[in-house]
Amino acid sequence: MLSVDNVVIERDNWQCRFNFQLTAGQMLLISGASGAGKSTLLDALAGFTAIRGGEISWQGQSLLGLEPAQRPVSMLFQQNNVFEHLSVAQNLALGISGSRKLRPEQQARVTAIAERLQITDQLNKRCTMLSGGQQQRVALGRALLMQRPLLLLDEPFSALDKTTRLTMQALVKEMHDEFGLTTLVVSHQPEEMQAMVDAELYVDKGEANLRQAP
């Protein structure tokens, strides 16, 4: 269970307050006007933003005080998720280890995820050669290889055309189910995803209201 208790985040001249819980294995849609504090919440969960007060815990253990790399969290941002100058294979491998060489069984995991995401053909290409949708597939693949139970998506598909976006959203749902993830998705087009999520968090001027799925 992800538990966000009375978390207060200081912004330039106002505060965000969050107070909700999410059962493990569920998918949460976060919606609200831009600038309302949606990304701020994800940054706080991932450890990129310090919080003023409150508690964030996962399965009963506090995440506060942990570095981003130590948290059970992988996150995709709006852009720059893949290292464009590296190949697809290299990008995926970084999800397992930053060392030069992977062990055979690690290599097998890379191959498997590439197959699952249908990017096997691209493995040796540089990411600059890929389309936006393919790049986000690589990013998603790497996030999965990191084997962290919480997946945070900060509108990673907002720049894609509608068809690709829908495909990617469906793919995320599939992965969410297959890997038993707990997923938080920020979206500007909440209507596209409302059908697949378990709950929706509506953020408005720093106040968050949790609504169960319709």
Place this chain on the structure above:
Amino acid sequence: MAQRRQLTLQPSWLATAWVVAALVLPISAVLSMFWQASAEPMPWRWIGNIIQFTLLQASLSTLGSVLLGIVIGRTLARRSFIGRNWLIAWLDACFVMPGLLIVLAILLTWSPTGAVGQFLDWKFYGLPAILLAHWFFETPLIARVVMQQMQRIPEAHIKQAQQLGLTDWQMWRLLDWPAIRAAIFPVAGLVFLICMTSFPVVVSLGGGPGSTTLEIAIYQALHYEFDFYLATWLAVIQLAIGVLLALLILRHLLDSWGAGPINVQRSRPELTSTRYFDGLVILVCLAYWLAPILGLLVKAGWQPLLDAMSSAKLWQATGQTLMIATASAMLGVMLAIGLQAGRGRFAMFVGYTVMLVPSMMLATGAFIILWRYGDALWQRLAAIALLNALMIVPFAIKLLRPAKNAAQARYGRQMTMLGLSQWQRWRWIYWPKMATAIAGALGLAFMLAAGDLGAALMLSSHDLNTLPLRLYRLIGARQLEQALWVGAWLVFIGVMIQRLLAWLARRYHA
């Protein structure tokens, strides 16, 4: 996970430790000699004179460069003419040219035997010669900053001003000066610092114990007289002045220069009223900056070229210069990279501290260490390479930082989330993203180290022979034509290395 982090050797610590050691060892060697040396009566009057002269020449050099730079910068910024871009490129080149080549240009033009100097009845050596040389390479820097700032004035403002019929003076007061003001003072500070510690110019053109700077006096006390006591005193005085100056201007200094390439293509709408004045300024530019080099080439001839190229000493010097410059450039850039690897402010601070310590003090320390613990040729070469590497560090940091910051801004959060170590970040992200910047920094570092005279002269011995030393000796023997070819060869090598590095960087990206 937390344990592994602590055990990893961080590149930033390694680099910091290295730089600190490279600063502390020579300085403590100097201080140790200071306490041991028997105190002879100090030539205080002379020391007073050289402090005065050091500050006087640096002030006049700075003042002259600033005034000339503003006039020339304004003219070039607002006037378009055939060859304008070439002239600007040439002025840029003058700023990075090895100091000895500028000495050569000044000698061949203005000295009593030079093209113009022979018609002048004046005391050339000393202050006049030093100022002529310093203006030659500092004015282009100021002019560039002036042009850069003037580019920022919105074109609409200029058009408005012209509709209002403002005079040139009013334009200057209302538009140009406000745009230039903020940038000019830090650059002037930098120019002052460079002129205060300028070595090749003063050592070649000073001409007598009166027109000597602290930097040269340290070298002379050691090399001419074996007088550690005097040398240390002078180095301490120099350090004190440097620190004092740094306290005054350092904060501005750090963000003032190395702003990267700018595009000086567009010229502003022209004012007809300043036509003749601008024409005159351009003529002066051509005469002062271009004529000496053209004159050199005409005068140089092929026989001195043959003499220069057929000398075994040239090839020995080329070999030693390549060794020193390659080692210095690589080590210096590696240190700069290492210092920036972490987030620590301390490392950056250490990198910039190098700028404040007089290079002659470090060279003195190296001299003492070598004198005590052996002075084989390879030890001297290594010491010179180390000293030059240290001098390169602040420049390299300055050049690499924008690229590093860009990569950090783009991928910082991903790298953090993946938990990559400093080494891994360099391996996967910074190194490939910064390859072009690193190639550029290596090229400049190579040029700086290859052109170094100070450290080489301080540690020179009968078998040490670098291209700048060769150049210095030829200039000393007034073999100016041969010297010119050696200088051209030095520049050629530098340019070739820079192109090679740029090519490698392009290939890496392709």
Place this chain on the structure above:
Amino acid sequence: MQKQLLASIALVAGTAVANPLTIYTYDSFVAEWGPGPQIEANFEQKCGCDVEFVALADGVSLLNRLRIEGDDTKADIVLGIDNALLADARKTGQVAEHTVDTSELVVPGGWAHNDFVPFDYGQFAFVYDSERVSNPPTSLAELIDSDLSVVYMDPRTSTVGAGLLYWMKSVFGEQAGDKWAALADNTTTVTQGWSDAYYGIFMEGGADAVLSYVTSPAYHIEYEDETRFKAMPFSEGHYQQIEVAFVTHASQQAELANDFLQYLVSPEAQSIIPTTNWMFPVHPEAELPASFEQLITPADILMFDEDDVANERSNWVREWLNAAS
């Protein structure tokens, strides 16, 4: 102890040890136009041994090198320091007594040392171009007060420059400081070495007078057939430089080294000196070229005692630094 043992082994082995006779000297001595090559060839033929010159920049470098190397020095002979450096040379602890017969040698002012062998001498003088300067000054004081532009060498780097330092001091004594200050007004520049000043500036027309030797005009007569360059005879007299050589304590072939020095002062070797080193020979029977007859004769020979020079030199340099700046 070990050194002595080695030395005695070398002595036993005698001439079978084929170490070359190593001579540290300044570089113009061994330049192709200098006396070195000829003297080397002649002596090698006589002794059937190998002579090796190690060339350093000047006399001061010779002593610095010796100081650093100490007993490990490879030098058997150090050749080319001058009378100003005798006390400094002794301080290295490497100056051995020689066995050379110097009774026939003639040096103005006499020679009474049994550790240094003089091999040539000359007096310092200012040289001018008689086609440019018609009324040359007749005394050092007059030159200083004239408006002729003068170029001289730094006394810290050049033995010729040091010569002027002693010359000024011996002529003006306590007033030397003021005179240096007065000279500074008409000084074109102070160079590091003699050739920079002589060829680089004076011969190119950059100065009216250059510090050099009374013998310098002979060079122009011999090689350029040119008589316009002349030395200025000064009424106060001229300071004299004597160049010497010595055998090192570290030498393991002292006998051979002494043989070399004996040859160096022989009429045959001494006849090479005038037209290569452009100094006066110390042996009266040495041949002198005709050009030497046209040289001026100094009114008086000035020389300091070597201990005075050693004790006072750094003060004199400081005085010059203070006054000339």
